[in-house]
Amino acid sequence: MNLLGDAIAWIFSGDPGAGLAPVPIALLQHLFYTFVSVVIAAVIAVPLGWLIGHTGKGRDIAVAISGAARAIPSFGLLILLFLLLGVLRTAEAAVITFVLLAIPSILAGAYTGFEAIDRKVIDAARSMGMTQWQILWRVEVPLGLTLLIAGLRSATLQVVATVTIAAFINLGGLGQYILAGIPLRRFDIVLGGALLVAALALVLDGAFALLQRVSVPAGIRAAQSEHRSGPKRTAAPRTAAPARA
Template identity: 55%
Template sequence: MTDILSAFAWLFDPVNWSGEDGIPNRLAQHIGYSALTLVIAAIIAIPIGLAIGHTRRFRGLAVGLSGALRAIPTLGLVVLLALSLSSVSLTIIPALIALTILAIPPVLAGAYAGVESVDPRTVDAARAMGMTEFQILRKVELPLGLPLLIGGLRSAALQVIATWTVAAILSVGGLGRYLFDGLPVRRYDEMLGGSILVVALALVVDGLFALTQRLVVPRGVTAGKVADVRTRDTGRSVGTARVSSDPAVSPEAP
């Protein structure tokens, strides 16, 4: 309990809210690194996932490749790339490559799963209307599969935010610096405070993605569900009225 109180005291200390090592600057760095990683992973994985989901080809290869990428130890890959790219002046490059590899599998899975989840009868109807394959993907499959695609981005974002904390071992910025800078001098309040900031950031980002998932659901889908429920309820009411008005089946009939 004392450690937690010390961590919150560190968080609310005005000294830690200014300067290069201040919380706003470290938080902005962490968000920037995470956003850049997610954008690169999305640029690579989303087109491939959409193509796989639309054509229904190479799904097994994509699943196997995603599983293999997930099995790679991220910290080991970060260190390996740092040693291999020691001549690169930007220390962010090894961590950026490693975390992009980490983010690709969930984004790829969300993209092809979203397209595959679309009812084949809907796709066949679009083809019967004369739509091209690209039009079907853009106007039918992508809008209907967008919630699952956002779900893949949501999962990748949480992994990236958490892992950029570990990537601070390469002396890059971000909230992970509070853990690696506080450990040698045993500043446990700083380490715990930095961890709280990472958790808070992850929760906020997760909430924003959850809200986005709800907002991107096409209105026609939700309207169709409501209409379907009302139709069922109306049908049941009509059926009950018919049964009760039929003297042959009425419980009061002799």
């Protein structure tokens, strides 16, 4: 309990010590690498996932590539890219690593969002005379948005946790506290850094959960609410009491 108290006191002390960056600076660095990596991954994976989901082609290849990307150890890839690109391109090595980590979840969320749509809805839109482009943007994208955000949520949490290894190549972030605290035997700093990463992940997870809830179309929300509440009961008509003699 004393260690936890010391860690919390260290977080709010305003002086991390040991030549480390202040907590707000490290937090901004952590968010920067997370945001840039997820955005780049989304630019790559979302159109590809939508194409797979819309046409129904290439799903097996996407699953195989995603599985292979998930199997790559992030730390090993980071060190390999660091050695290949050199010390002047450490940021690029880190971003490439985090992008490759984020792509599988976003890609899966993009195409499964389309696959989860009832085909009858697509057929109805086509029978109304909608073009393929109109079906994509007016039907498939809105209905598949919830699962896409779920993929972005999963990717963001994975990247937030993995950005801590950026400290191994001197890129800062919240991982620098964990890395610096171990040789100094300052376990309050180690625990403080871990708590900051966990708190950031929880905040981002809550934000994405709210966004995922809001992204559900109003008609589907109304149908789900009606399904949970059950059919409305109608009161039986009252019969007039017999007149007394």
